[in-house]
Amino acid sequence: MRQSAVYEQPRARVMTRVKRVLLFALLWWLLTEGRAEAWGMGAVLVVAAALLSVSLAPPVAWSLPGALRFVPYFIWRSLVGGVDVARRALSPARPLQPAVIEYPLRLALPRSRLFMAGVISLLPGTLCTEIVDDKLWVHLLDRRGDFQRDLGILEQKVAGLFRDENRPEEG
Amino acid sequence: MTLVYLGGALFLLLTLVAGLWRVLRGPTAADRMLAAQLFGTTAVACLLLLAEADRAPALRDVALVFALLAVVAVVTFVRRNWRAAGEDLDAD
Amino acid sequence: MLIDGLSLLLLIAGMIFFLAGTLGVLRFPDVYTRLHALTKADNVGLGLIVAALALQAPAWAVVGKLILVWLLVLVASTLSCHLVARTAQRRGVTPWQ
Amino acid sequence: MAIATLLGWALDGLLMLVLLWLAWRVLACKGLFRAVVLFIAFGLVLSLVWVRLDAPDVALAEAAIGAGLTGALLLSTLARLDALDAKQDEDASS
Numbered sequence: 001m002r003q004s005a006v007y008e009q010p011r012a013r014v015m016t017r018v019k020r021v022l023l024f025a026l027l028w029w030l031l032t033e034g035r036a037e038a039w040g041m042g043a044v045l046v047v048a049a050a051l052l053s054v055s056l057a058p059p060v061a062w063s064l065p066g067a068l069r070f071v072p073y074f075i076w077r078s079l080v081g082g083v084d085v086a087r088r089a090l091s092p093a094r095p096l097q098p099a100v101i102e103y104p105l106r107l108a109l110p111r112s113r114l115f116m117a118g119v120i121s122l123l124p125g126t127l128c129t130e131i132v133d134d135k136l137w138v139h140l141l142d143r144r145g146d147f148q149r150d151l152g153i154l155e156q157k158v159a160g161l162f163r164d165e166n167r168p169e170e171g
Numbered sequence: 172m173t174l175v176y177l178g179g180a181l182f183l184l185l186t187l188v189a190g191l192w193r194v195l196r197g198p199t200a201a202d203r204m205l206a207a208q209l210f211g212t213t214a215v216a217c218l219l220l221l222a223e224a225d226r227a228p229a230l231r232d233v234a235l236v237f238a239l240l241a242v243v244a245v246v247t248f249v250r251r252n253w254r255a256a257g258e259d260l261d262a263d
Numbered sequence: 264m265l266i267d268g269l270s271l272l273l274l275i276a277g278m279i280f281f282l283a284g285t286l287g288v289l290r291f292p293d294v295y296t297r298l299h300a301l302t303k304a305d306n307v308g309l310g311l312i313v314a315a316l317a318l319q320a321p322a323w324a325v326v327g328k329l330i331l332v333w334l335l336v337l338v339a340s341t342l343s344c345h346l347v348a349r350t351a352q353r354r355g356v357t358p359w360q
Numbered sequence: 361m362a363i364a365t366l367l368g369w370a371l372d373g374l375l376m377l378v379l380l381w382l383a384w385r386v387l388a389c390k391g392l393f394r395a396v397v398l399f400i401a402f403g404l405v406l407s408l409v410w411v412r413l414d415a416p417d418v419a420l421a422e423a424a425i426g427a428g429l430t431g432a433l434l435l436s437t438l439a440r441l442d443a444l445d446a447k448q449d450e451d452a453s454s
């Protein structure tokens with residue numbers, strides 16, 4: 001799925017379909033919880049769904065090292081976010097200092113922008129309310145904290161995941 | 172462990188009932204829709220626990236359908252209702 | 264025995280997050296802060312419950328299915344969260360200060 | 361084992377009460393939009409009731425049709441009705 005630029009080449013096309021079939025076979029295995037007798041029906045459906053999916057959802061460029069960097073970061077930060085908001089909800093004082101900030105996006109691809117807007121809602125203290133041109137409107141639970149920097153780190157990881165052209169500079 | 176699963180499911184159901192208060196109180200249509208989202212997640216967790224407690228793997232499929240359809244109502248709300256819905260409800 | 268204990272611990276932690284999510288939805292002052300509470304706390308809660316059940320799962324496929332359910336809820340709730348927040352903003356709901 | 365039975369009863373009793381209360385509220389509450397959201401919650405709880413009655417297949421259908429599709433259809437209908445009302449008001453005033 002990485003070589004979306006050379007998608008027209010016959011070899012890449014075959015590889016795309018093989019990967020899709022494997023992906024849908026995995027899904028079928030999970031859905032049937034590994035029951036062997038389900039594979040008769042499954043074989044037909046998996047191939048049909050895989051071929052159909054190639055035209056409905058063309059392959060997207062992503063990078064495995066980018067994903068390996070993104071997933072642990074995401075899990076850790078969403079855990080921190082959950083603990084943070086749970087603490088605020090459970091404490092009698094209900095400490096909140098909401099604010100709305102604008103964050104200028106450097107990501108170029110629509111899918112990575114949308115992905116980022118979604119992921120923001122799971123990270124500590126941030127919630128994306130609107131994407132206007134090149135800006136994200138972010139609602140903050142607590143305005144204390146360097147959110148421009150945190151969002152910059154997230155943006156870099158998202159860019160790495162989707163091999164976004166418009167990568168922000170390191171550091 | 173069955174006891175724990177059943178107790179957990181009961182607890183989750185209680186939090187779901189508490190969430191109903193938000194549907195009744197509003198005040199905006201968005202608040203009510205948000206409560207519907209809360210019910211979806213809670214019901215999924217509840218079903219997964221019951222699947223273990225009752226030894227009924229089919230319940231995991233029900234949970235899967237819940238997870239898939241949780242978003243349908245919200246998307247409809249956003250696409251169709253966002254102007255109309257508030258008029259009668261933001262007021263009362 | 265050890266695994267049962269770990270499962271129990273994860274389950275209780277998950278319940279606390281669900282309780283916190285619901286409390287947040289009931290106590291927080293406006294729709295945006297409520298969305299914060301709901302989305303973050305409930306997803307962590309569901310993740311912990313899924314982890315607890317995965318430890319007890321009879322087969323790897325079941326573990327995968329549990330994770331699949333969690334991922335679907337994750338996608339669904341971030342999407343809903345963003346859409347509801349956007350709707351509220353476009354309807355002119357001003358954030359609580 | 362006795363505690364498990366007790367917990368099961370508590371769960372079933374609570375489900376039953378919530379279901380009846382929701383059914384009453386859906387019919388009795390004022391705003392239509394509120395009724396639709398309560399109806400979605402009703403479908404969810406009803407699905408859980410089917411689960412407790414050992415009918416996961418019915419629960420699956422209820423989840424898909426009751427909580428999912430009917431809720432969406434009712435929201436669409438409500439939007440149409442409101443648009444229609446607005447148009448009639450305009451016609452009447454002109």
